[in-house]
Amino acid sequence: MAQHATVALKRTGAKMPLVGFGLWKVTKSTCAETVYNAIKSGYRLLDGAGDYGNEKEAGEGLRRAIADGIVKREDVWVTSKLWNTFHAREHVHAVAKKQLGLWGIDYFDLFLVHFPIALEYVDPSHRYPPEWWGDDGKVHLAKVPFQETWGAMEELVDQGLVKNIGVSNTQGSLLLDILRYARYEPAVNQVELHPYLTQESLVKLCKTLGIAITAYSSLGPQSYVELGADKGAKNLLEHDLIQSIATKHSKSNAQVLLRWAVQQGLAVIPKSNNHDRLVQNLDVDQFTLSEEELKSISALNVNLRLNDPADIDPRMGIFA
Numbered sequence: 667m668a669q670h671a672t673v674a675l676k677r678t679g680a681k682m683p684l685v686g687f688g689l690w691k692v693t694k695s696t697c698a699e700t701v702y703n704a705i706k707s708g709y710r711l712l713d714g715a716g717d718y719g720n721e722k723e724a725g726e727g728l729r730r731a732i733a734d735g736i737v738k739r740e741d742v743w744v745t746s747k748l749w750n751t752f753h754a755r756e757h758v759h760a761v762a763k764k765q766l767g768l769w770g771i772d773y774f775d776l777f778l779v780h781f782p783i784a785l786e787y788v789d790p791s792h793r794y795p796p797e798w799w800g801d802d803g804k805v806h807l808a809k810v811p812f813q814e815t816w817g818a819m820e821e822l823v824d825q826g827l828v829k830n831i832g833v834s835n836t837q838g839s840l841l842l843d844i845l846r847y848a849r850y851e852p853a854v855n856q857v858e859l860h861p862y863l864t865q866e867s868l869v870k871l872c873k874t875l876g877i878a879i880t881a882y883s884s885l886g887p888q889s890y891v892e893l894g895a896d897k898g899a900k901n902l903l904e905h906d907l908i909q910s911i912a913t914k915h916s917k918s919n920a921q922v923l924l925r926w927a928v929q930q931g932l933a934v935i936p937k938s939n940n941h942d943r944l945v946q947n948l949d950v951d952q953f954t955l956s957e958e959e960l961k962s963i964s965a966l967n968v969n970l971r972l973n974d975p976a977d978i979d980p981r982m983g984i985f986a
C-alpha cells in the first residue's frame with residue numbers, strides 16, 4: 667500500500683495523514699461498508715463527530731477492517747469531535763466515553779471541539795446527536811466559558827482517552843486566547859477552507875503557532891447545494907479554471923481542488939458515498955500544481971463562508 671503524506675502534530679509529533687475520509691453526511695445505512703471499503707482502498711484517517719450520527723456504523727467498518735487483518739488499530743487515525751451541548755466540564759468526559767463506545771475503540775487519535783459555541787446540555791439518552799436546536803426549535807446558549815471546556819479536553823489526554831486535542835471552526839482571536847491558559851495547545855484547527863474561502867490570515871497565524879489546519883468542504887459549495895443552501899455560488903467542480911487545470915494534468919476537478927490544499931500543507935477530509943469518487947479523492951499525491959496554478963486558484967477567493975454559525979437567526983431565540 668502506498669504511503670501517503672502526513673503532517674507532524676505539535677507536542678506529540680504524531681503523524682496525521684493529509685488526506686482522510688470525512689464522515690459528515692456519509693449515509694448511515696451504508697456507512698460501515700463505506701468505511702470498510704475506504705480503509706481497504708488505502709484511507710488511513712477517518713474524520714467523524716458525534717454530530718454526524720454515524721459513529722457506531724463507522725466503528726463497525728473500522729473493526730471489520732481490523733478483524734480481517736487489513737489494518738491494525740494503530741494504523742488508522744480516528745478523529746472525532748465534541749458537540750456544542752457537552753462543553754461543561756462534567757459532560758466532556760462522559761460524552762467522549764460514549765463516543766469511544768460507539769466506535770468500539772479505546773482512544774481517539776484526535777478529539778476536536780466542534781464549534782467554540784456552548785449550547786444548553788441535552789441528555790444523550792433523550793436525543794443523540796442533539797444538533798443545534800432544542801425541543802422547542804430554538805437555539806439555547808449555555809454559560810460555559812471556553813477555558814472550562816479546554817481544561818476538560820486536556821483531562822481526556824491525561825486519562826489516555828485521546829492522544830491529541832484541537833479545535834474546529836475557530837478564528838484567530840480565540841486561538842490566541844486559548845494559548846494563554848492551555849497546558850496542551852491545540853494541535854489542529856479544522857475549518858471551512860476552499861478556493862472561495864482561502865482564509866489566508868488564519869492559515870498564516872496557524873503556521874506561526876504550529877497548529878495544523880484541516881480544511882473541510884474542499885470541494886466548495888457542493889455539499890451545501892446538496893443540502894439546499896448553496897448561497898448562489900457557482901459549483902467549483904464545474905468552474906472553468908479548475909476544469910482547464912484538471913484537463914492539463916489529466917485529473918478530475920475534485921482532485922485539483924484537493925491537491926491545491928494538500929500542496930499547501932493543509933489536510934483534507936473529502937467524503938463520498940460513491941466508491942469511485944472515494945478512491946479518486948485519495949489519489950492526489952501523484953501530480954504537482956505549478957506556483958502559477960496554485961495562485962490562480964487562490965485568486966478565486968471571495969470570502970464565501972458556506973457554514974457560518976453567525977447565520978443563526980437571533981429571532982430563533984438564541985438569547986432566550
Ligand code: A2P
Nearest residue numbers: 883884885888889892920936937938939940943
Ligand atoms: P458523493 O457522496 O455523491 O460523491 P464535502 O466533503 O465537502 O462534504 O463534499 C462532498 C460532496 O462532494 C458530496 O456531495 C459528494 O457527493 C461530492 N463528491 C465527493 N467526491 C467527489 C468527486 N471526486 N467528484 C465529484 N463530487 C464529489
